[in-house]
Amino acid sequence: MLLLALDTATPAVTVALHDGETVVAESSQVDARRHGELLLPTVDRVLAEAGRKIDAVTAVVTGVGPGPYTGLRVGLMTAETFGSALGIPVYGLCTLDALAYAADVDGPFVVATDARRKEVYWARYDGPRSRSSEPAVDRPAEIADVVAGLPAVGAGALLYPDTFPDPRGPEHVSAAALASLTVEKLAAGEELPAPRPLYLRRPDAQVPKNYKVVTPK
Structure with missing residues (x-):
């Protein structure tokens, strides 16, 4: 291989x-x-x-x-x-999952990356290979109660210390x-998924609404 x-x-x-x-x-x-x-x-x-x-x-x-x-x-x-x-x-x-796998954390923790727009992509983990929630995108303040008391791995944790007061590596x-x-x-014989993107939200570029209609004279 x-x-x-x-x-x-x-x-x-x-x-x-x-x-x-x-x-x-x-x-x-x-x-x-x-x-x-x-x-x-x-x-x-x-x-x-x-x-x-x-x-x-x-x-x-x-x-x-x-x-x-x-x-x-x-x-x-x-x-x-x-x-x-x-x-x-x-x-x-x-x-x-790759960030979680590299984390040096015992017990439950959170992985959070920067999603821009003052949001994070995040998920909870019971261990380095055990994700316990689906990936999501939220404002940190909206998930503060859910992640309270948990160490947090990733750049998103460093950006929002009020929500993630115990940041860990890797960034x-x-x-x-x-x-x-x-x-x-x-x-281990696990079936791996196809390479399909997890965007979780619409791209920044949007088709303009309410076009100004121009008709031939």
Whole structure:
């Protein structure tokens, strides 16, 4: 196995290679506005570090969010393109799950990422591999009672200390964690979902309403 993992659902552009036993190369950059510019060079860098060619990859996994529309679709489309060109399977995993998997927290906790618009994408976890609620998008004050007393992982927790007074690392998702979680799930015989995006809300760009009708004279 040579699994290519990537995620662009958060400000982190992150890529890793996993050979079925361990992560053999990884690279991440944090830049919320350059996902499309950074992703393919990062893939090239990771392949070069591992001494592998792209045609050696046997499967791809991509984080499916939740995340902003523009950044998220960069990773999804890149993963689908690799899968189609190489004739290999493409899997999708929740980005919040990858953050939870990398968390060093005992007991229940929350993962929260920045959803902009003064909101967070979030979910509750009973442990690193056990999500206990569906991913959601809310204003932090609206979920304060639900997450009260729980440690919180992710950049969203750092942004809203009144709601998340016990922030923990990591701040951003890592493709290394995404890859390792995928390998564990495959080894356990779990069926992984297709790479379908978790947007949770409409994109910022909207079709204008109430067009001014112009008729020929």
